[in-house]
Amino acid sequence: MNSYDVITLLDEIAATSSRNAKEDLLRKHIDDPLVQRVVRLAYDPFVTFGITPPTLSTFGEAVFTMDTPEVWSLLDRLAKRTLTGNAAREEVEQMLAWLNKPAAQLLWRILRKDLRCGISEKTINLVLPNTVPTFDLMLSKAYEEKRIKAFPVPVEPKLDGFRGMSLVSAGVSKAFSRVGNHFPQLDWAGPYLVQMVENARAKVQNAESCPGMTDKVRRFIWDVLGGDAGPSAAIDGEAVSGSYATTSGDLRRKDEEATDTILNVFDIVPYAVMRDTGQIEWKVPLKIRRKVLEFVVRCAPEGAPIKVTDLREASSHEEIQAIYAEHRANGLEGAMVKPWDGHYVKKKGHLWMKIKAEETKDLRIVGWFEGKPGTRLEGKFAGYIVNHEGVTVSVGGGYSHKQLEELGAEALTIHAGEPFTEKGIVKRMFTVAHRLCEVEFHEVTPDGSLRHPRFIRFRDDKDEALRVAA
Template identity: 30%
Template sequence: MNSKDILLALDQVAENSSKNEKQALVTGFAANDEFKAVCKLAYDPFMIFGIQPTKAHEAIEPGELFFDENGTHEFLQDLIDRKLTGNAAKDALEKQLRTLSKESAELLIRILRKDLRAGFSESTINKAVPDLIPVFPYMRCSLPKEAKIEEWDWSKGVISQEKADGMFANGNRIKGTLFFASRQGSPFPMDEFGDLIEESKIKLRENFQYHGELVVERNGEILAREIGNGILNSVLKGGTFGEGERPIYLVWDLIPINAVKAKGQYNTPYLNRLKDIRDSLKDAKHIRMIETKAVTSLAAAYDHFFSITKQGKEGTVIKRPDMIWKDGTSKQQVKLKIEAPCELEIYDIADGKIGSKNEGLPGALRCRSACGKLKVDVAVKNEKMRKDIEKDRTGWKGKIVTVVFNQLLSPSASNDDYSLFLPRLAEDVYRTDKSDADNLERIQEQFNNIITGKAA
């Protein structure tokens, strides 16, 4: 197949909406070595070209040659080997586009953008040609109930880390180069990450992959997730960082490149890996180890969790010091999450906010503990419940509902009552089997039992 044939094949796959038929087409086309090579160039995350085509490149008047007639494969290999960089790479790309046919030029642009625009992914290619495209593995967290964290040996110390709110990024240090990629292995365009890239080449170990999150710092302060990720998304689409803004890479793990594969594993204990990260990042300005502390009890781990969530951040992850790294879900690292139930009495119904779609309709249940020391508004769970309440508001008052929450909040300068953090209704009906709410002491006891692992 020449490049024109390959582009026509890709368009044929793109036009087919059936997943099974796409797979069959890709499997058939992948029997051709040239088609297979194009798929590898476009989707192998370790083949980094270091240049992104622009709209101006798309507008270049094409020539008549195909890939194999114009040294295009050699051009791409020179980009990968870093023989062509900077302005030399840009000039060479323009030369390629001016001499290639319209179809070949389009195919080259798709390859450089790492997107063949045919509606299939690495998994489709690997089903056609097993292991043709390296797949970035990922170690997921377990939840507390799945990992039996109360049975961990806390006396030796457990590692507690902030769960960052940024954009997950693999930092890949290979062959003297550094590139960041998404969880799926898609490389980030790095034109705006110059200082971070240069420091990474000095501070990060050769032939290792680092795991962390990109965040944005503005005038020395890390921005909230929704702001920082918005800036990062804009930059990754060709935008620029604003005045006083710069990307920061928060790191929590590293593994050798040879472990970066499906079902990969790295047996060096996590405490050793963490020390390696800490030692290598001394005096770094753009790369930092994620906020980390050692805790010797589950209660202390939750204290750290609460200190993080009170800052408006997502929470924490606890990790055993002997934790190995593996592709898949690990019971040696746990995302802390508290969900405690309590029974509260409905004492009033609050309407939806003025100007909202629920204005004048039930918006929240005003609930309190039996002793009246805790009060909290809990949003109506769904439209069915809203309609049921509207039919008989009076009938709902005095009823008991189960409320799930993440933290018990003490009285503050602006509120004399205890309250709940992230309260939500367990069901869209009130309890018909209960007529008494929990008092504050009972709510506190249930919450503490969950923290200490005593809850059933």
């Protein structure tokens, strides 16, 4: 195949709305080396080119294949950052002008890392395994006193932010949500994390720079940071930018990076362990992982927006509750309780336990409703309709004035059925399920609805429908 064949395939995939049809078309041609290379370059988040390609205007007559060194050399030098700045822009413009229109369009899409054919990362991994990083994180369950077998236990604040894993490898760091979705808006922190890991490795290589540290400990840290394979690590944390609503909004905006966000880190795991889908547990106690993490973060470059989460020890259940109450008084969401001897296990369990103020559930949005007649929101977006175990619940509280305007504008862009009136309120049901959101409520009513439901936040980071892993 050549560049014309590939762009034709992509356009054919884009023209079908069926996910299965898209998958079938891609699978039919995925054995072709050119198709494979195009897909990997466009979807592998660890391959970036550091340039926004210019708008296409004039074209030449050339096409490219696997045997066109000019194209692949250009992409390789851009990815390795041996070609940057004005020189990179000039070469890209020259290459696009040399290629014919279909070939230039294909190269432009590769540089934009967007093939514009509606294929998800999940589909890519189904057809071409291991193209996009996949993994599971350690997740918590509700706090239960009986689960604590020994005191003291560390207690961390439960931050009102966006949980994610930063994967550092081969001089690049990429941020991923708990369901494995890449969030490029946090990649601005990558250079800090890469430098931090490289600095830590350099320090443990030199015994004189680590006075009091045994050779065994230095070797262990070296191995956690990639060992002889080169600098790497998986750093678990919570990105916070003011309120959760601000953080989530920053992460969803694709045209700007969340550069005012602080990355609060609380765990570290070897990169190879995190990428190994067959290894569920890393049998290293939290007490050791925490010490390694604190050492690594101390090696971060000056001014890096990275900090280790605060941690306090509790020697009784009463002390745990007192710390939790203090966190709530300081405006935090709650507390996390973790045993010092607990391993990192890539699934949900009681090794990590959370204490939260109100009962909440993550529910699927299925529609929205207008304000009551005679109110300021009459004829406007007033809240979402969610599905609670088969019962539709109208969630009208918890939104700011700004959110009501922004969410209303978004809701109007989503295809909905004909509006209908129920109890004097106009409702619009989406034809497909929408985003997942967290809803706070007092109790479940006898008919299965929720009493006093309030919108808290979107939970894209927990949405299994967005999971990348096959």
